[in-house]
Amino acid sequence: MSLVFKALSDPTRRRVLEMLRERPMSAGDLAAAFPVSKPTMSAHFAVLREAGLIASEKQAQSVIYHLQMSVLEEAMLGFAQAFGWQLQPAAKPESSTD
Amino acid sequence: MSLVFKALSDPTRRRVLEMLRERPMSAGDLAAAFPVSKPTMSAHFAVLREAGLIASEKQAQSVIYHLQMSVLEEAMLGFAQAFGWQLQPAAKPESSTD
DNA sequence: TTTGTATTTAGCTAAATATCAAAATAGAGT
DNA sequence: ACTCTATTTTGATATTTAGCTAAATACAAA
Secondary structure (H helix, E strand, O other), X not given: OHHHXXXXXXXXXXXXXXXXXXXXXXXXXXXXXXXXXXXXXXXXHHHHHHOOOEEEEEEOOEEEEEEOHHHHHHHHHHHXXXXXXXXXXXXXXXXXXX | OHXXXXXXXXXXXXXXXHHHHHOOEEHHHHHHOOOOOHHHHHHHHHHHHHOOOEEEEEEOOXXXXXXXXXHHHHHXXXXXHHOOOEXXXXXXXXXXXX
């Protein structure tokens, strides 16, 4: 749980999670969306991975990251419970179905 | 929001919040519940205070801390919303009414 | 005003974190 | 076997963090 909150304490990493909520994305595509170097982004991915919040699969040269929604949910549920809140998990977002 | 998650990333600080959910407590009483020095606890209180999660009032020699539930709620609501969850806030816990 | 109790600040160390540029690795394609 | 592209690792530096002891502050009480 500490690892999850630590991971969430950085705005870049929170934004990465939000982006991955829409769809899986490659490390490069994610990195391109932020004003920091690719090695720095790689380190952020590592923090998220170690917290269990994202997972990766290799696809040709690329590394595709995807959100592990269940881990995020469990951490939030666990915490919410300690404060007597109820959290109802969500439907997946529509990937701009226009 | 980053400050809140940063504050929550330490188990001692999370436990402090849980204890303050039951009732306001003095710095000393809180400190006595953890196996670290009082200055260390004071630093934890400062982190929680800067995140807005607790507030203090002076009472004679003591400093009484209390939870700012609304700040915690708002941070959680904000985050939950970004992931499409619903969070319903809670009743205050019974302070062992036996 | 001296003493005692409660809490914080100061000053320190060790470990962790965030960032970068440069080098290394992994795969595909030529 | 090269060469390109994508990503991570390495090595360096700066900052932050968690912890400690000792000193300072705040207030009450004697």
